[in-house]
Amino acid sequence: MTPSRRRLLSWYRRNRRDFPWRRTTAPYAIWVSEIMAQQTRVGVVVAYYERFLKRFPDVRTLARARLQTVLGHWSGLGYYRRARHLHASAKILAREGFPETEAGWRALPGVGAYTAAAIASIAFGRRAAVVDGNVERVLCRLHRLKRDPRRVRELADAWISPSSPGDHNQAVMELGATLCTPRAPRCRECPLVADCLGRAAPERYPGPKPRPATVRERRAVAFVRRDGRVLLRQLDGRRLDGLWDLPETAPKGEVLGRVRHSILDRRLEITIHRGRAGRTRAGAGWFGPRRASALALTASARKCLRAVGFLDESVG
Ligand code: SF4
Incomplete structure (x- = not known):
């Protein structure tokens, strides 16, 4: 049985929370809101979204802006790579116009399956179903299903309203x-309670997430010291964007210490080697203990700097 779309939609239209991006179907505004909401709670996004749209009211303004200005308006939202993608995409969109299909949106930097379907459906009325954690839970309960991503995708595609x-x-x-x-x-x-097969024991569905297998990784980092200062490099990546770390090195030479560190399902075994100062590359810098301890260091870098006695336990 297909759960009632009509009851779902009329419930939504009466009960939806009022977010600013729900008062528009303008592709630019929907796109900005979806990118901001990728790793941030919607309640937090509202104020940033309003400020951002005031400063960059359309895609041409965003495309013409300097990257540093865009990053400044992103400050506090984190995951700065999203802002870089937004800026890069704005240049493409200002030139070529907004795509209307999921495939067209997916071709842009920073847009994955979920975001593409959300924009194509909300801004262009395309019949593209989104699947996120909330959708998965609702569908698994309605159909009394344990976790089954392929089946959930089929159900979402079959259920989505053709008209809205x-x-x-x-x-x-x-x-x-x-x-x-x-x-x-x-x-x-x-x-949807009348249609819900899982309503007698909803919390059983979709069931626990399978635990990812633990991955063991070995890393080698260099402790390079000059005039009482240490060489650090700034990271550029989705999760650790802007944080400072010790430079990676080949696993050879004098070993100064070893550190274990866990990140989610990864168990890192880090060997700290003595390194020699060479040319200082872009994105790297030299820091004394006090400045280093005040930096946004990765947790593993902080452990390594303590292990070699560069940072004091009490201040580091
Ligand atoms: S489990 Fe409860 S809240 Fe969830 S879809 Fe079924 S009836 Fe609705």
């Missing part, structure tokens, strides 16, 4: 965020 795909996508996510929550779902208020 943007509202449908947002309605399923809203249901998952407000009523069909991971713990203590409020089934009595749910517009």
Whole structure:
């Protein structure tokens, strides 16, 4: 049985939370809001979104702006790579116009399957279903399914409303965020309770996430010292963007210490080698203990600098 789209949509239109991007279908505004919401809670996004749209009201203004200005307006949202992608994409969009299809959006930097489907459905009325954690939970409960990404994708594609795909996508996510929550779902208020096969024991679905296997990794870093200062490099990447770390090196030469460090499912074994100062590359710098300890260091770099006695336990 297909759960009622009509009841879902009319519930959504009466109960949706009022976010500024829900008052428009302008592709530029929808795109900015979706990129901002990628790794940030929607409640936090609102103020940044409003400020950003005031300063960069359209794609041409964003394309013409200097990257540093865009990054400045992103400050506080984190994951700066999103802002770099937004700026790079703006240059393409200002030249070529907004694509209307999922495939067209996916070709842009920083746009994955979820974001492409969200923009194509909300801004262009394309029948492109989004699947995120909320959608997965709602569908698994409605159909009494354990985790099965392929089946969830099929169900989402079959269910999405042909006439209001943007509202449908947002309605399923809203249901998952407000009523069909991971713990203590409020089934009595749910517009789909009559269709829901999992309503007798909703918390059983979709079931626990499989634990990722632990991955062991060996790394070698260089401790390079000159005039009481240490050489550090600034990282550029999705998760660690802007943080400072010790430079990586080949695993050879004098070993000054070893450190173990865990990041999610990764277990790092880091060997610290004595390194020699060469040419200082772009994105690297020399820091005394006091400045180094005040920097945004990665947790593993902080451990390494303590292990070799460069940072004091008490101040580092
Ligand atoms: S009835 Fe309960 S479990 Fe089923 S979709 Fe609604 S809130 Fe989720």
